[in-house]
Amino acid sequence: MNKVTKARLAVDIGGTFTDVVVDAMGRMETAKVLTTSQAPEEAVLTGIETVLALSGLKPVDIGILIHGTTLATNAIIERKGAVTALITTEGFRDILDIAYETRFDQYDVFIDKTKPLIPRYLRLPAPERVSVHGEILRPLDESAVRALLPVLDTEGVTSVAVGFLHAYANDAHERRVREILHAERPNLHVTLSSEVCPEVREYERLTTASANAYVQPLMGRYLTRLKDDLKARGFTCPVFLMTSGGGLTTLETAIRFPIRLVESGPAGGAILATGIAAECGADKALSFDMGGTTAKICLIEDYRPETGRSFEVARAARFQKGSGLQLRIPVIEMVEIGAGGGSIAKVDTMKQIQIGPESAGSEPGPACYDRGGLAPTVTDGDVVLGRIDPDSFAGGKVTLVPEKSGEAIEVAVGAPLGLDRSMAAFGIIEMVDENMANAARVHAIERGRVIAEHTMIAFGGAAPLHASRLAEKLGVNRVIVPTNAGVGSAIGFLRAPVAYEVVRSRYMTLDNFDADQANNLLSEMRAEANEVVRAGAGGAALMESRLAYMRYQGQGHEIVVALPNRDLRDGDEGMLKVRYEAAYEALFSRIIPGADIEILTWAMTVSTETDTPTALGDVVSVTTANADGVRTIFDPEREIGIEASLYRRADLKPGMSLQGPALITEDETSTFVSVNFDASVNAAGYIVLERRG
Numbered sequence: 001m002n003k004v005t006k007a008r009l010a011v012d013i014g015g016t017f018t019d020v021v022v023d024a025m026g027r028m029e030t031a032k033v034l035t036t037s038q039a040p041e042e043a044v045l046t047g048i049e050t051v052l053a054l055s056g057l058k059p060v061d062i063g064i065l066i067h068g069t070t071l072a073t074n075a076i077i078e079r080k081g082a083v084t085a086l087i088t089t090e091g092f093r094d095i096l097d098i099a100y101e102t103r104f105d106q107y108d109v110f111i112d113k114t115k116p117l118i119p120r121y122l123r124l125p126a127p128e129r130v131s132v133h134g135e136i137l138r139p140l141d142e143s144a145v146r147a148l149l150p151v152l153d154t155e156g157v158t159s160v161a162v163g164f165l166h167a168y169a170n171d172a173h174e175r176r177v178r179e180i181l182h183a184e185r186p187n188l189h190v191t192l193s194s195e196v197c198p199e200v201r202e203y204e205r206l207t208t209a210s211a212n213a214y215v216q217p218l219m220g221r222y223l224t225r226l227k228d229d230l231k232a233r234g235f236t237c238p239v240f241l242m243t244s245g246g247g248l249t250t251l252e253t254a255i256r257f258p259i260r261l262v263e264s265g266p267a268g269g270a271i272l273a274t275g276i277a278a279e280c281g282a283d284k285a286l287s288f289d290m291g292g293t294t295a296k297i298c299l300i301e302d303y304r305p306e307t308g309r310s311f312e313v314a315r316a317a318r319f320q321k322g323s324g325l326q327l328r329i330p331v332i333e334m335v336e337i338g339a340g341g342g343s344i345a346k347v348d349t350m351k352q353i354q355i356g357p358e359s360a361g362s363e364p365g366p367a368c369y370d371r372g373g374l375a376p377t378v379t380d381g382d383v384v385l386g387r388i389d390p391d392s393f394a395g396g397k398v399t400l401v402p403e404k405s406g407e408a409i410e411v412a413v414g415a416p417l418g419l420d421r422s423m424a425a426f427g428i429i430e431m432v433d434e435n436m437a438n439a440a441r442v443h444a445i446e447r448g449r450v451i452a453e454h455t456m457i458a459f460g461g462a463a464p465l466h467a468s469r470l471a472e473k474l475g476v477n478r479v480i481v482p483t484n485a486g487v488g489s490a491i492g493f494l495r496a497p498v499a500y501e502v503v504r505s506r507y508m509t510l511d512n513f514d515a516d517q518a519n520n521l522l523s524e525m526r527a528e529a530n531e532v533v534r535a536g537a538g539g540a541a542l543m544e545s546r547l548a549y550m551r552y553q554g555q556g557h558e559i560v561v562a563l564p565n566r567d568l569r570d571g572d573e574g575m576l577k578v579r580y581e582a583a584y585e586a587l588f589s590r591i592i593p594g595a596d597i598e599i600l601t602w603a604m605t606v607s608t609e610t611d612t613p614t615a616l617g618d619v620v621s622v623t624t625a626n627a628d629g630v631r632t633i634f635d636p637e638r639e640i641g642i643e644a645s646l647y648r649r650a651d652l653k654p655g656m657s658l659q660g661p662a663l664i665t666e667d668e669t670s671t672f673v674s675v676n677f678d679a680s681v682n683a684a685g686y687i688v689l690e691r692r693g
Helices: 040-055 071-077 142-146 149-154 172-184 202-232 251-256 264-279 378-384 402-417 421-446 463-474 485-495 515-537 572-588
Strands: 008-013 017-024 027-034 064-069 084-089 123-126 136-138 159-163 189-192 239-242 248-250 284-290 295-301 311-313 325-327 335-337 343-347 353-359 455-459 478-481 499-509 542-552 559-562 597-608 629-635 640-648 656-659 662-665 670-673 677-681 687-691
Touching: 008 040, 008 264, 008 485, 017 040, 017 485, 027 040, 027 485, 040 202, 064 264, 064 485, 071 202, 071 311, 084 202, 142 172, 159 172, 159 202, 172 189, 189 202, 202 239, 202 251, 202 325, 239 251, 239 264, 248 251, 248 499, 248 515, 264 284, 264 295, 264 455, 264 485, 284 421, 284 463, 295 421, 335 421, 343 378, 343 402, 343 421, 353 421, 378 402, 378 421, 402 421, 421 463, 421 629, 455 463, 455 485, 463 478, 463 485, 463 670, 463 687, 499 515, 515 542, 515 597, 542 572, 559 572, 572 597, 640 656, 670 677, 670 687
Parallel strands: 008 064, 064 239, 084 123, 084 159, 159 189, 284 455, 455 478, 640 662
Antiparallel strands: 008 017, 017 027, 239 248, 284 295, 295 335, 311 325, 343 353, 478 687, 499 597, 542 559, 542 597, 629 640, 656 677, 662 670, 677 687
């Protein structure tokens, strides 16, 4: 097979760095360049040019380009999306404020909830009504819809979300509004809730539709510019986008539903960690992805990352469930906090060190970048502690000025607390590590997991630097740092299948189970998913998985039950009951005898097949690695500098071992081996840290 069909390119835009990876017949070249936040495609194109030059490839040699980005997430968090309006059922414009009619913190009288993306004056009512069964109770007042057009013009609205009551059961009114808007204002972007989130629960459906409309013009412009720029440079390959659910989708689908991209970068990291867990036999793994802006933690059990149907963006209170903007999309479950290399450190009024969530990003970046940044960051703390080798940082492409780090830390942290720069730097690093440990503990406890039983898989530009200390705090005994860890999420993109999930709410009880109705619905869903997947599958074999979201009647939340991969038949209600009660008992240690069971929502995922990673064998021989030099690092227990061996990762071969304290450097990141760990290189070339004793 020639290199045209083999060469694959992956791009991951982060808040600080843009990572690019090219894989040509198993030979991989990588690049990490500073993100150009005002025009993200500039960094993308720079990174692509770099890896093509390193690999000796031309644009026509690339068979597929896979892209993940945090642009949609950042636009929501920073409130930099389009001027957006919501057209909704008369009398229901305040659903976005009412939400669940609960408070995420019952006892906080000064509670600060996340504000809706669309202000009340741009939530525009239209007379219409559809029943829960899809019956039209009140026809759409089309004249009232047209009467809203002057409001859209006056307020400068460029994107509209349409979300009517029970549109998941009958979307005729939403589709008619789109027809009117396209006829009268053809330049408006229009999002229908019945297409973005055709499920019950009005609040989640309207927030998801609103968020999609809010970021659609921004993402549409960016993706279109990128497509045109790539074409102008000679690229003829298809472009796919990583979704937050762990699959790939077409560029056209991503432009229609950009909300599905909110966690695309972290999802790639979780896919990478899942494959590494399978190779290393870690049936309980903890994915730790720390970049320049955020840290992401995901639990992987039995070689599968935890997945879900909801996700919160822009939480008003750290770790507080319910304090963010609720989105109803397929996601890989993870916790994400503002703790990255660029996270800014400061001292609050209580004389405590606070880390993030504000980030210096790439512009101006940490103080040591010497690009105008004056605030100390986590990267500055690592530099002062000696854990970053300035000569090899980012492969020598970013020149660091350690003295700038020391000065920034002294002014912002050391002076207010009466600490010298080394202890102030240690305080910054200790606080960010504790923040990440707290997030991991809460995430594991919420899911009934014992986090100390897991193997940590660390990747991202900053994670290998902090993995040792984080493992100590969590009681984790083994840490794996994969090859090319600094660009791990981008490598994960290359392992992802082309996939698409379709979800529909259609109410049915097991007592009145209708197999024909269910099969007709699943057939419609399969057709929709196949249309997206076949566009990028290239003739590859497709897999299908089907789920039902079930609950006892009267309950507020559902349990996921797998459906058989065949047409449903009359009598299958008995099988579904057995599966549901087994899942219910596993969660709650009991069932409710005699209670009616209902199916609320159906889900179908169609994807291409992916190769199952092969378990690694043992290394043939074990030798002691030779250090490339010595580096002074700060020992907080003795408050002095101590010598640590310095190794170049390119020199480490399978079977080699070394003792901490040590620093292992490579172009995209550095691995810090604390005094409590030993390190070795396994058969795949991964660094494995094992706690002593």
